[in-house]
Amino acid sequence: MANSKVYPNAMKALEDVKDNMTLLVGGFGLCGIPETSIQALKEIGAKNLTIVSNNCGIDDFGLGILLKNKQIKKMMSSYVGENAEFAKQLLSGELEVELIPQGTLAERLRAGGAGIPAFFTPTGVGTEVADGKEIRQFEGRDYVLEKAIKGDVAIVRAWKGDKFGNLIFRKTARNFNPMIATAGKITVAEVEELVEVGTLDPDQIHTPGVFIQRIFQAKQEKRIEFKTISQ
Amino acid sequence: MLSREQIAQRIALEVKDGYCVNLGIGIPTLVANYIPKNMYVMLQSENGLLGMGPFPKESDIDADLINAGKQTITTTPGASFFSSADSFAMIRGGHIDLTVLGAMQVDQEGNIANWMIPGKMVKGMGGAMDLVAGAKRVVVAMQHMDKSGVSKLMKKCDLPFTGLKCVHRIVSDLGVIDIGDNEFILREFAPGHTAEEVKKATGGNMRIADDVKEMKVN
Numbered sequence: 001m002a003n004s005k006v007y008p009n010a011m012k013a014l015e016d017v018k019d020n021m022t023l024l025v026g027g028f029g030l031c032g033i034p035e036t037s038i039q040a041l042k043e044i045g046a047k048n049l050t051i052v053s054n055n056c057g058i059d060d061f062g063l064g065i066l067l068k069n070k071q072i073k074k075m076m077s078s079y080v081g082e083n084a085e086f087a088k089q090l091l092s093g094e095l096e097v098e099l100i101p102q103g104t105l106a107e108r109l110r111a112g113g114a115g116i117p118a119f120f121t122p123t124g125v126g127t128e129v130a131d132g133k134e135i136r137q138f139e140g141r142d143y144v145l146e147k148a149i150k151g152d153v154a155i156v157r158a159w160k161g162d163k164f165g166n167l168i169f170r171k172t173a174r175n176f177n178p179m180i181a182t183a184g185k186i187t188v189a190e191v192e193e194l195v196e197v198g199t200l201d202p203d204q205i206h207t208p209g210v211f212i213q214r215i216f217q218a219k220q221e222k223r224i225e226f227k228t229i230s231q
Numbered sequence: 232m233l234s235r236e237q238i239a240q241r242i243a244l245e246v247k248d249g250y251c252v253n254l255g256i257g258i259p260t261l262v263a264n265y266i267p268k269n270m271y272v273m274l275q276s277e278n279g280l281l282g283m284g285p286f287p288k289e290s291d292i293d294a295d296l297i298n299a300g301k302q303t304i305t306t307t308p309g310a311s312f313f314s315s316a317d318s319f320a321m322i323r324g325g326h327i328d329l330t331v332l333g334a335m336q337v338d339q340e341g342n343i344a345n346w347m348i349p350g351k352m353v354k355g356m357g358g359a360m361d362l363v364a365g366a367k368r369v370v371v372a373m374q375h376m377d378k379s380g381v382s383k384l385m386k387k388c389d390l391p392f393t394g395l396k397c398v399h400r401i402v403s404d405l406g407v408i409d410i411g412d413n414e415f416i417l418r419e420f421a422p423g424h425t426a427e428e429v430k431k432a433t434g435g436n437m438r439i440a441d442d443v444k445e446m447k448v449n
Contacts, residue, residue, distance in 0.1 A: 028278040028315070029301035031294065054315070081354030082301075090352070099353065102277060103319030103361030110316045122364040123323060126395035129360065171312055172279045173295040178314040222294035228302040230286040
């Protein structure tokens with residue numbers, strides 16, 4: 001039964017990705033990104049994608065490779081600074097971007113997966129981010145209405161996963177992955193180590209398998225964006 | 232005028248024992264170097280870590296362990312990892328005692344602009360809007376004037392806002408300035424300057440506190 005979620009590789013797990021879809025992609029910078037899935041999306045070649053992810057990779061790794069391949073129509077992110085191609089496509093009008101405060105992005109995804117259509121947050125009140133959105137006062141303070149985000153396909157990277165889809169993330173590679181896992185019509189988990197059901201301690205599960213429809217194991221390069229060391 | 236290190240050194244005095252603190256990129260990052268070792272302070276990194284330690288030794292580098300500036304780091308005893316939603320529950324929910332961030336402009340109402348310049352490539356606000364909206368105390372590290380001598384402490388910001396009425400204190404290269412009732416209040420001035428000079432270098436209304444003093448820095 002549990003085996004029905006297991007896929008042999010990224011290409012198979014993502015074969016339903018089509019043009020014009022909205023994809024939610026986990027990770028922060030290059031940390032915790034589903035790197036094999038992103039490579040597969042390039043092979044699959046679906047275009048006009050709306051991608052919701054905190055960042056857009058770098059020019060030759062992570063989501064940057066889909067950008068370079070002109071597959072992205074719109075990015076919804078909090079910070080997109082590490083990518084020369086991004087600026088180029090934005091200025092030429094090929095690419096649309098919606099910049100979202102990081103906490104609002106996390107909460108919009110959480111809400112999307114949790115059946116909450118919208119919520120009020122103090123973040124961004126009085127700034128461009130709140131333009132055209134409803135403002136309401138609670139206990140004397142202004143809050144802006146932000147809407148949930150859901151995706152056609154959500155893609156996450158975890159450290160360990162079992163065949164039911166229970167996931168454990170590692171260190172700061174967790175980041176946006178748990179919320180994104182909940183907010184896709186189909187959620188695909190790329191794991192470093194796929195184990196049998198019953199192997200993982202139920203007390204240590206970060207994302208319960210109910211949120212995951214497809215899972216596969218893949219080796220990760222784990223490229224480091226800024227290697228900093230102490231002397 | 233204070234160096235970047237001296238600004239960071241002065242801001243470290245804002246950190247109290249037991250605080251959970253979020254430090255932004257640039258001068259704020261340097262603040263960590265001046266927090267007394269005998270204090271128990273937890274540094275928060277908004278990508279999902281409370282208890283951030285120094286950069287690792289070459290042999291301890293871990294690609295799964297980075298800070299919000301995407302640099303490799305370590306953890307300190309008592310550290311915890313969590314999701315971005317939990318991270319911003321901490322920030323927005325008022326559980327972070329202090330945030331230190333940089334700014335392009337701050338005005339006398341305590342409004343801050345630090346995320347975009349119209350006409351230039353806009354990279355995004357990251358977590359800055361959440362931090363200024365939610366941290367218990369917001370301290371800004373900044374240069375008092377731009378390169379052409381125009382004050383960045385203004386009557387009203389003319390760059391797009393990051394947050395409204397949220398800044399509590401500014402530590403600039405010229406002094407320590409609090410936000411009062413629609414005015415800047417000069418608390419401390421940098422060595423080699425006078426309070427009057429700092430007031431003159433400030434664009435908005437500035438009141439010199441009765442007990443204004445010279446800043447102590449090494």
